[in-house]
Amino acid sequence: MIDNDATTARLLVTCPDKPGIISAVSTFLFNHGANITDFDQHSSDAHGGTFFLRLEFQTPDLDCSRDALRNNFATRVAEPYGMQWQISYASEKKRMAVLVSRHDHVLMDLLWRTSRGDLPATIPMVISNHDDLRDEVERFGIEYHHIPVTADNKAEAEAEALRLLEGRVDVVVLARYMQILSPDFVSNYPHRVINIHHSFLPAFVGANPYQQAHDKGVKLIGATSHYVTADLDQGPIIEQNVQRVSHRHSAAELKSLGQDVERQVMLRAVRWHLEDRVIVDGNKTVVFVK
Amino acid sequence: MIDNDATTARLLVTCPDKPGIISAVSTFLFNHGANITDFDQHSSDAHGGTFFLRLEFQTPDLDCSRDALRNNFATRVAEPYGMQWQISYASEKKRMAVLVSRHDHVLMDLLWRTSRGDLPATIPMVISNHDDLRDEVERFGIEYHHIPVTADNKAEAEAEALRLLEGRVDVVVLARYMQILSPDFVSNYPHRVINIHHSFLPAFVGANPYQQAHDKGVKLIGATSHYVTADLDQGPIIEQNVQRVSHRHSAAELKSLGQDVERQVMLRAVRWHLEDRVIVDGNKTVVFVK
Amino acid sequence: MIDNDATTARLLVTCPDKPGIISAVSTFLFNHGANITDFDQHSSDAHGGTFFLRLEFQTPDLDCSRDALRNNFATRVAEPYGMQWQISYASEKKRMAVLVSRHDHVLMDLLWRTSRGDLPATIPMVISNHDDLRDEVERFGIEYHHIPVTADNKAEAEAEALRLLEGRVDVVVLARYMQILSPDFVSNYPHRVINIHHSFLPAFVGANPYQQAHDKGVKLIGATSHYVTADLDQGPIIEQNVQRVSHRHSAAELKSLGQDVERQVMLRAVRWHLEDRVIVDGNKTVVFVK
Amino acid sequence: MIDNDATTARLLVTCPDKPGIISAVSTFLFNHGANITDFDQHSSDAHGGTFFLRLEFQTPDLDCSRDALRNNFATRVAEPYGMQWQISYASEKKRMAVLVSRHDHVLMDLLWRTSRGDLPATIPMVISNHDDLRDEVERFGIEYHHIPVTADNKAEAEAEALRLLEGRVDVVVLARYMQILSPDFVSNYPHRVINIHHSFLPAFVGANPYQQAHDKGVKLIGATSHYVTADLDQGPIIEQNVQRVSHRHSAAELKSLGQDVERQVMLRAVRWHLEDRVIVDGNKTVVFVK
Known part of the structure; x- marks a missing residue:
């Protein structure tokens, strides 16, 4: 039931909730040429709770390799916010x-x-x-x-x-x-x-x-x-x-x-x-x- | 949601299951002028189980009083089959x-x-x-x-x-x-x-x-x-x-x-x-x- | 999901609704040694409507052949009440x-x-x-x-x-x-x-x-x-x-x-x-x- | 069924889909001290479709008035992306x-x-x-x-x-x-x-x-x-x-x-x-x- 399997990537994130996460993640992806096509999130509590995020993005216009994307995300976004995270690709069943x-x-x-x-x-x-x-x-x-x-x-x-x-x-x-x-x-x-x-x-x-x-x-x-x-x-x-x-x-x-x-x-x-x-x-x- | 409340009676029966119950009950009612308009039954086990019956019948052409119907049902049907039973009337809320x-x-x-x-x-x-x-x-x-x-x-x-x-x-x-x-x-x-x-x-x-x-x-x-x-x-x-x-x-x-x-x-x-x-x-x- | 397929028969009936049908059918079956184990009925209208019946009965103690049962049902019950009907056997898939x-x-x-x-x-x-x-x-x-x-x-x-x-x-x-x-x-x-x-x-x-x-x-x-x-x-x-x-x-x-x-x-x-x-x-x- | 009615605002957006919308909106809100606590979006088609967004944000740490927020959003985000949009407040039933x-x-x-x-x-x-x-x-x-x-x-x-x-x-x-x-x-x-x-x-x-x-x-x-x-x-x-x-x-x-x-x-x-x-x-x- 999924279209565009060849180009779809998925990011899952779990981290302590605090302001700015969505901005940081979405801006990072935008700057690397990734187009977000699905986005869902949940917070167990806006004050001191846990933030959960799942998004899908399209990869055709990525400005870097998959490895570079992972490395950059790790250092620039995941680490500052204390994230557990994974990126997977729909094409890799x-x-x-x-x-x-x-x-x-x-x-x-x-x-x-x-x-x-x-x-x-x-x-x-x-x-x-x-x-x-x-x-x-x-x-x-x-x-x-x-x-x-x-x-x-x-x-x-x-x-x-x-x-x-x-x-x-x-x-x-x-x-x-x-x-x-x-x-x-x-x-x-x-x-x-x-x-x-x-x-x-x-x-x-x-x-x-x-x-x-x-x-x-x-x-x-x-x-x-x-x-x-x-x-x-x-x-x-x-x-x-x-x-x-x-x-x-x-x-x-x-x-x-x-x-x-x-x-x-x-x-x-x-x-x-x-x-x-x-x-x-x-x-x-x-x-x-x- | 019930039509004909003025004329509808309900019979509930619980008794040991054995052949002939439906025939006995329905024939009794027919002989007294009661018209069965809804009928549902269940047996927990056809061999040695318990038989449950609910039926609705219409009373306009009853050939006897409500008391007589109860008395006759008790002696002619309920007793031989060892029934627990009740008759109620939709008009008696x-x-x-x-x-x-x-x-x-x-x-x-x-x-x-x-x-x-x-x-x-x-x-x-x-x-x-x-x-x-x-x-x-x-x-x-x-x-x-x-x-x-x-x-x-x-x-x-x-x-x-x-x-x-x-x-x-x-x-x-x-x-x-x-x-x-x-x-x-x-x-x-x-x-x-x-x-x-x-x-x-x-x-x-x-x-x-x-x-x-x-x-x-x-x-x-x-x-x-x-x-x-x-x-x-x-x-x-x-x-x-x-x-x-x-x-x-x-x-x-x-x-x-x-x-x-x-x-x-x-x-x-x-x-x-x-x-x-x-x-x-x-x-x-x-x-x-x- | 059906038990007792070897002994289960089913009767379907459609006929003009009038008092006495259930009594006639159930008494006929009881008299031939058939034990009714499921019974459901519906009337489109108790006055001048159509009556629908489905029942299951067990055949081990039938006192006659399947053909005889059909013939007797046809003449003694179905014809007087103007029934369309069929008897089928669960064993005949x-x-x-x-x-x-x-x-x-x-x-x-x-x-x-x-x-x-x-x-x-x-x-x-x-x-x-x-x-x-x-x-x-x-x-x-x-x-x-x-x-x-x-x-x-x-x-x-x-x-x-x-x-x-x-x-x-x-x-x-x-x-x-x-x-x-x-x-x-x-x-x-x-x-x-x-x-x-x-x-x-x-x-x-x-x-x-x-x-x-x-x-x-x-x-x-x-x-x-x-x-x-x-x-x-x-x-x-x-x-x-x-x-x-x-x-x-x-x-x-x-x-x-x-x-x-x-x-x-x-x-x-x-x-x-x-x-x-x-x-x-x-x-x-x-x-x-x- | 909504908590925090006193502090919750909602933004609805409809606009032509193209990359960068989520980044622009979330960064704008973050920069004004709004904390996004719910976020949902839909795109009718990532290529040339329409983008729909609903998010909830908390207002206690806003760095400007409601009017200023609207005006700024209009000029800096809504206009560049061609958005139809509204901001409403849960406290205003x-x-x-x-x-x-x-x-x-x-x-x-x-x-x-x-x-x-x-x-x-x-x-x-x-x-x-x-x-x-x-x-x-x-x-x-x-x-x-x-x-x-x-x-x-x-x-x-x-x-x-x-x-x-x-x-x-x-x-x-x-x-x-x-x-x-x-x-x-x-x-x-x-x-x-x-x-x-x-x-x-x-x-x-x-x-x-x-x-x-x-x-x-x-x-x-x-x-x-x-x-x-x-x-x-x-x-x-x-x-x-x-x-x-x-x-x-x-x-x-x-x-x-x-x-x-x-x-x-x-x-x-x-x-x-x-x-x-x-x-x-x-x-x-x-x-x-x-």
């Missing part, structure tokens, strides 16, 4: 690994949309603790790695996955991967492991959320996509949505209806991550949606 | 008391809609632990009773409320009443006290749910209407809804946005109760919506 | 042909869900006026027929399609088939050709609805699934939905967002048709949803 | 007149919310072609003017309304005002007359849209709020929303359900206008929502 167990509904949607160009990513590999989905994945010309996980080999399995991923991926998507990742694993990809949880968190943390929802008689079921942190089911929420249900739906039907919500929520979260629309703010996210 | 503290957004919507005939009820009184809303209520020609509640007089305050309510109301609506009712109070109106909770239960049980939602960074806030039971915030859920929010909303703004959801959810729950559309099934509800 | 041009987003969702058992259908063939999607379809083991359509050969092309379909399909789904079907073609499958139109009908009838929506600056775009009749874009509406958009979306982005709505709306309409939940009432539909 | 006929559902919501401070406006008067709602309005301490309109006196009636409004209002809200305003009337308040139309425009233009919706059997009904132009029901759309309905709803029930949508849509449109969030772009709007 993020490399996305998918971890999955046996449910294929989220996985297939990601593969399909990526293959059609609807998601701006490449998928270098799928890793699973089961071998069931190999054919479905390899049909897309994507590597499939089966790494069985048992109570005994968990550490070795994670180590093997990390070796496969190393240097080859920018983001790891858990498309209903039913193993808990260790804090050590997660620390290799801070705010770059995205999970889909099959409930409207923080309701129904833990196992079998659709059964929990059925037992409680809730009138809406939901799904939550979040970054994975050391604290299970508690990482910063990227996106959530719900679906109306009624007394007529069995727990099995809630699960079936819920899978469509999971897919939809995961798709949005992954898309926003791939388009550099998400900035983590402590245990929360700032999401600059279109 | 339910009497609804409203308990409120200081927030008037739910209260005013109930008063206004009832006064316009949009809600099929009468409101014999409003009871509050504060005197703030007296003028707004009395303007509608409705009694306003101020019963202050302190840590010391809680039992007496409830006793006074029960005396006021006795014999004059069919349903008690807690329109943001910030006092916890004792199990004893609730037991006087089983499944007839309706509360609005300002969160998507079971998330954010307890105090200050909008602040909790803000701290968690959820992307949707919600409200839940439920019957009050002895177990606080845990009674059978009647209706829930949500509203999309973002990082841009402060806790105060979540509260403001949430109040519109509260009002909408409460309105639906109250309307459905008044139209005899809700049957309690253990800790859950069956809601026969249009 | 409907055969669904898909017609498509070049857009594969709706098609692939139908193929994928059918192959997983999520849609209760078989797909004997896909017919297209282009050859583009052959590989994608044949991968599912489904026949793909390429029938080019030009201004000159339209009648022959339709005749060829009809020959292919004859006796092999129960319903024809137009998954973004960009040719207008002749009234003659449609008359072969009355209320059994389902189309997805990429707008919220009746707004934006005609070509390029997303461009029209963009030009008008609407804040919601939608999709409409309807039965095809001789009157283009005017057949009975089965389902509609919308998606919020803003000034930020180009016409191309509206199209991309709209395709997800199209897929979702088409999926619901097709599912409801396959589960015998839709009854046509003149230029409108009665849809008995769960 | 807009004066809103409401025109109404007999339906009070939209009117009452506006009065109620304004009186509670939920809408940032004052209401100097309500004008109606009927006298029915006088009591409801005067209860809020608001002037009520009854100006009957007939086929013969239409011009005089409009002239009288214009005299009443002159100099006393910033925006005119048609809260279900059932008279068509002349182009001459509208030209006095360009893009400052807001109407609520009881359908999802452009579907069901004209009289009796709920009946039209019922006749068509649509599955969603809607409402549209738009600025009034000389072309009836065709002015720039500010907001739209829909509500799911079914075959069970009569035309009267569609109307009743629709009124809640009308109220909700109108509330949003009015709020956005009062908060200077809407910029008209030809026959469309740019709406900078939170």
Whole structure:
């Protein structure tokens, strides 16, 4: 859904809020021939809060190299304002690994949309603790790695996955991967492991959320996509949505209806991550949606 | 929104599921000249489950009195099938008391809609632990009773409320009443006290749910209407809804946005109760919506 | 999403409304050992209107053959009440042909869900006026027929399609088939050709609805699934939905967002048709949803 | 829902898009001691399109008077870039007149919310072609003017309304005002007359849209709020929303359900206008929502 991928760059900034930031950033870019074509910002508090910025700029008339732009921005703007920042280019698609167990509904949607160009990513590999989905994945010309996980080999399995991923991926998507990742694993990809949880968190943390929802008689079921942190089911929420249900739906039907919500929520979260629309703010996210 | 109030009766049934119930009920009504104009049913399990039925029938051609109809139904249909049941008449509007503290957004919507005939009820009184809303209520020609509640007089305050309510109301609506009712109070109106909770239960049980939602960074806030039971915030859920929010909303703004959801959810729950559309099934509800 | 497919039968009825219908139908089924497990009805007007009924019943304890049940129902119930009716069995899945041009987003969702058992259908063939999607379809083991359509050969092309379909399909789904079907073609499958139109009908009838929506600056775009009749874009509406958009979306982005709505709306309409939940009432539909 | 009303100013800009605008505006404000606390922009096309900007800034540390700020902005920024622009102050609430006929559902919501401070406006008067709602309005301490309109006196009636409004209002809200305003009337308040139309425009233009919706059997009904132009029901759309309905709803029930949508849509449109969030772009709007 993005035009001009060849010329679009994105700048993300997080820094202490104070007057003059927008002027400094926009003037810097203007002076280097960059044309700002999208601009969004947020301040958690104008007095002593944190300032978040996402902007898109067009690069055809840049007066310097990408490296020079980075270096200049670092010294002239980022340093004086104490910024955490990144510049990325739409033409450099993020490399996305998918971890999955046996449910294929989220996985297939990601593969399909990526293959059609609807998601701006490449998928270098799928890793699973089961071998069931190999054919479905390899049909897309994507590597499939089966790494069985048992109570005994968990550490070795994670180590093997990390070796496969190393240097080859920018983001790891858990498309209903039913193993808990260790804090050590997660620390290799801070705010770059995205999970889909099959409930409207923080309701129904833990196992079998659709059964929990059925037992409680809730009138809406939901799904939550979040970054994975050391604290299970508690990482910063990227996106959530719900679906109306009624007394007529069995727990099995809630699960079936819920899978469509999971897919939809995961798709949005992954898309926003791939388009550099998400900035983590402590245990929360700032999401600059279109 | 109901036509033909003058001639419409409603039958609610709960009984063990087994073959022949629909035939028995519909044939009984047909034989007495009642014309079924709406019919909805649900079975929790066709084998050994519970059967729930709601139907509307028209009374102009009844061949017997209302009392005779009840007596005949009891002996010929309800008893053989082990039914809990009730027959009500749309022309006999339910009497609804409203308990409120200081927030008037739910209260005013109930008063206004009832006064316009949009809600099929009468409101014999409003009871509050504060005197703030007296003028707004009395303007509608409705009694306003101020019963202050302190840590010391809680039992007496409830006793006074029960005396006021006795014999004059069919349903008690807690329109943001910030006092916890004792199990004893609730037991006087089983499944007839309706509360609005300002969160998507079971998330954010307890105090200050909008602040909790803000701290968690959820992307949707919600409200839940439920019957009050002895177990606080845990009674059978009647209706829930949500509203999309973002990082841009402060806790105060979540509260403001949430109040519109509260009002909408409460309105639906109250309307459905008044139209005899809700049957309690253990800790859950069956809601026969249009 | 349906349990007990092996034993579930469905009865659809349309007839002039008058007292006694529910009693007659339910008593007939009870007397033959059929256990009603779902029941829904609608009357366009209790006085002189049309009555619509959908019920599910379980067949294990039937006291007669399926043929006998049909014959008895016809003479004892349907004829006296002037009913149009059908009995179908969940175990006999409907055969669904898909017609498509070049857009594969709706098609692939139908193929994928059918192959997983999520849609209760078989797909004997896909017919297209282009050859583009052959590989994608044949991968599912489904026949793909390429029938080019030009201004000159339209009648022959339709005749060829009809020959292919004859006796092999129960319903024809137009998954973004960009040719207008002749009234003659449609008359072969009355209320059994389902189309997805990429707008919220009746707004934006005609070509390029997303461009029209963009030009008008609407804040919601939608999709409409309807039965095809001789009157283009005017057949009975089965389902509609919308998606919020803003000034930020180009016409191309509206199209991309709209395709997800199209897929979702088409999926619901097709599912409801396959589960015998839709009854046509003149230029409108009665849809008995769960 | 806005904090810091005492110190918040808003700048709206429309101009031909070209590089440097953001830098020029933000640097100007920074240099005058204004702290930008919200910033949103849109470009219809980065090459030769139109640029739209809305920002909020805080005024406590301004180094000049409001007049000087305007004058300086005009000469140093607005003129070089060919801008249409306005600066407004949150502390100067807009004066809103409401025109109404007999339906009070939209009117009452506006009065109620304004009186509670939920809408940032004052209401100097309500004008109606009927006298029915006088009591409801005067209860809020608001002037009520009854100006009957007939086929013969239409011009005089409009002239009288214009005299009443002159100099006393910033925006005119048609809260279900059932008279068509002349182009001459509208030209006095360009893009400052807001109407609520009881359908999802452009579907069901004209009289009796709920009946039209019922006749068509649509599955969603809607409402549209738009600025009034000389072309009836065709002015720039500010907001739209829909509500799911079914075959069970009569035309009267569609109307009743629709009124809640009308109220909700109108509330949003009015709020956005009062908060200077809407910029008209030809026959469309740019709406900078939170």
